[in-house]
Amino acid sequence: MTEEILPTPTTGGTRVPGPPGSRRRPGLVLAIVLTCQTMFILDTSVVNIALPRIQRDMAFSPADLSWVLNAYMLAFGGLLLLGGRIGDIFGQRRALIGGVAVFTVASLAGGLSASAGMLLVARAGQGIGAAVAAPTVLALITIGFPDQAARGRALGAYAAVSGSGAALGLIAGGMLTDWISWRWVLFINVPVGAVLLVSAPLFIAETDRRPGRFDLAGSLTSTLGMTALVFGFIRAAEQDFGDPAALGALGAAVILLALFVAIEARARQPITPLRLFAHRDRATGYLGLLFVMAAGNGMFFFLTQFLQQIRGYDPLKAGLAFVPLTVLILISSHASARLLPRLGAKTLTASGAAAITVGLLWLARLTPSDGYAGSLLGPTLIAGLGMGTLLVGITTVLTSGVRAEDAGAASGLLNVMQQIGGALGLAILVTAFGAATRTAHGTGHHVFTKGATTAFTVGAAFTACTIVLALTMKTRQDPAPEPLRGEESIR
Structure with missing residues (x-):
C-alpha cells in the first residue's frame, strides 16, 4: 500500500511550501474536504423539514416558500462554474477558505433574519460561498490521490457523503427544528465553518496557481x-x-x-471548457447525473410534505423516517467502491438508476391512508441502494481522464449538475404537482397525494433516461486519468 501526498505547488517557478505536516496526512485532507461537502450538500435539504415552521414565522406564501430552497440552489449551481475557475486561478485552498468564510457569515445572517427578504438574501449568500468552495473538494481529491486505488477509495467516501447528505439534512433539520428552533438549521453551520477555517490552512497544501482571466460573461x-x-x-x-x-x-x-x-x-479561458464534453462517456454522465438529481430532490421534497401534512408526523419523526434510506446509501456506496474495479462504472451507474426508478414507481402508488412500514420503507430503501451505487459509478466517469488544468472546472461542472438538476427538477416536479392538483377531486389529503404521486412518476421517467444514457457508454471500464503535471508521491 502506498501513501499519496498532495503535489507541492509552484507559483511563477517558485516553490510554495505547504503547512507543516500537511504533506503526510492525506487522511486529514480528505476529512476536511468531505466535511465541506457534507455541509454544502446537507444545507440543500436541511431546510426542507423546517419549511412549515419558516412559513408560519416569516409569513411566506405557499409559492414564495419554494424560494427558500431555490435561492440557495440557484446561487450555488449558477456560480459553481465561476467558483471552479477561482480555484484554478487563485489556488484550491484559497478558494476553499474564502468560500467557507462567506458561507459561514451568510448562515449566521440567515439564522438572525428578521424578515422573509433577509432570509432569502442570506440563503443566496450561502449559495455563493458554497459555489466558490465546493469545486475545490473534487479538485483536491483528484490532485491529492493520483493513485487509482487510493482515488477510488476517496471517491467512494465522496459518493457516500454526496448521496447521504440530503437524507442526513432531513434528520438534522427535524432534530433542530423540534428541539430548538428552525433558525438552528442555519446556525449549526457557524461552528462547523469555524473549525474548517482553522484546520484548512494547517493541513491542506496550496495547489498550483494558474494564470488566467475570469469569464464573467459566461x-x-x-x-x-x-x-x-x-x-x-x-x-x-x-x-x-x-x-x-x-x-x-x-x-x-x-x-x-x-x-x-x-x-x-x-472565450480564451472559458469557465466551462467545451472539451470536457468531448469524451462521450463524460458528456453522457453529466446529463445522467442531472436527471438523477432532479428526481431525487423532488422525492425528498414531496415525501417530507407527505409525512408531515398527510400522516401527521412532527419534524423530528419525519426526519428519522429517512434514517434507513441514509444507512442504505452509506452501505451501497462503500460496497460499490470495492466493486468498481470488477464491474466498471457503466454497470454501477445503470444498475443504480434502475433501483431508483423502481423505488419511485413504487412511491407513485401511494394513497393518503398508506403507512410508513407498509408503503414507504420499502421504496425508500430501494432508492437509497440505487443512489449509493449510482453516485460511485457516475462520479468515477466524470472525474477520470480530466487534465490538471481543468480539475476545478470539471469538479465545478459536476456540482452544477447536482445543484441545478435539483433546482430545475424541483421546479418541473412542482409544475407536474400543480397540474395534477388542479384537476384532482376529493379531500385536501387526496388532492395532495395525487399531485405527489404524479411528481414521483415524472421523477421515475427522469431516472429511466439515466439508465438508457448509462447503457450507451462506450466502455465497461473507467477511462484512464491523464497524468497531473507537477505531481509528486512517496511510495
Missing part, C-alpha cells in the same frame, strides 16, 4: 439563464404554461443559455 449568462428557467417552471406551477410571465422567463432562458454556449465556444 458566468452571468449561465446564472441568469438557469434562474430564468427555474422561475419559468415555478411560475407555470402557480398559473399554467400560458401565463405571459412563465413564457417570457422560459424564452429568456433559452436565449441566455444559447448565448452562454456561444460565449464559451469563443
Whole structure:
C-alpha cells in the first residue's frame, strides 16, 4: 500500500511550501474536504423539514416558500462554474477558505433574519460561498490521490457523503427544528465553518496557481439563464404554461443559455471548457447525473410534505423516517467502491438508476391512508441502494481522464449538475404537482397525494433516461486519468 501526498505547488517557478505536516496526512485532507461537502450538500435539504415552521414565522406564501430552497440552489449551481475557475486561478485552498468564510457569515445572517427578504438574501449568500468552495473538494481529491486505488477509495467516501447528505439534512433539520428552533438549521453551520477555517490552512497544501482571466460573461449568462428557467417552471406551477410571465422567463432562458454556449465556444479561458464534453462517456454522465438529481430532490421534497401534512408526523419523526434510506446509501456506496474495479462504472451507474426508478414507481402508488412500514420503507430503501451505487459509478466517469488544468472546472461542472438538476427538477416536479392538483377531486389529503404521486412518476421517467444514457457508454471500464503535471508521491 502506498501513501499519496498532495503535489507541492509552484507559483511563477517558485516553490510554495505547504503547512507543516500537511504533506503526510492525506487522511486529514480528505476529512476536511468531505466535511465541506457534507455541509454544502446537507444545507440543500436541511431546510426542507423546517419549511412549515419558516412559513408560519416569516409569513411566506405557499409559492414564495419554494424560494427558500431555490435561492440557495440557484446561487450555488449558477456560480459553481465561476467558483471552479477561482480555484484554478487563485489556488484550491484559497478558494476553499474564502468560500467557507462567506458561507459561514451568510448562515449566521440567515439564522438572525428578521424578515422573509433577509432570509432569502442570506440563503443566496450561502449559495455563493458554497459555489466558490465546493469545486475545490473534487479538485483536491483528484490532485491529492493520483493513485487509482487510493482515488477510488476517496471517491467512494465522496459518493457516500454526496448521496447521504440530503437524507442526513432531513434528520438534522427535524432534530433542530423540534428541539430548538428552525433558525438552528442555519446556525449549526457557524461552528462547523469555524473549525474548517482553522484546520484548512494547517493541513491542506496550496495547489498550483494558474494564470488566467475570469469569464464573467459566461458566468452571468449561465446564472441568469438557469434562474430564468427555474422561475419559468415555478411560475407555470402557480398559473399554467400560458401565463405571459412563465413564457417570457422560459424564452429568456433559452436565449441566455444559447448565448452562454456561444460565449464559451469563443472565450480564451472559458469557465466551462467545451472539451470536457468531448469524451462521450463524460458528456453522457453529466446529463445522467442531472436527471438523477432532479428526481431525487423532488422525492425528498414531496415525501417530507407527505409525512408531515398527510400522516401527521412532527419534524423530528419525519426526519428519522429517512434514517434507513441514509444507512442504505452509506452501505451501497462503500460496497460499490470495492466493486468498481470488477464491474466498471457503466454497470454501477445503470444498475443504480434502475433501483431508483423502481423505488419511485413504487412511491407513485401511494394513497393518503398508506403507512410508513407498509408503503414507504420499502421504496425508500430501494432508492437509497440505487443512489449509493449510482453516485460511485457516475462520479468515477466524470472525474477520470480530466487534465490538471481543468480539475476545478470539471469538479465545478459536476456540482452544477447536482445543484441545478435539483433546482430545475424541483421546479418541473412542482409544475407536474400543480397540474395534477388542479384537476384532482376529493379531500385536501387526496388532492395532495395525487399531485405527489404524479411528481414521483415524472421523477421515475427522469431516472429511466439515466439508465438508457448509462447503457450507451462506450466502455465497461473507467477511462484512464491523464497524468497531473507537477505531481509528486512517496511510495
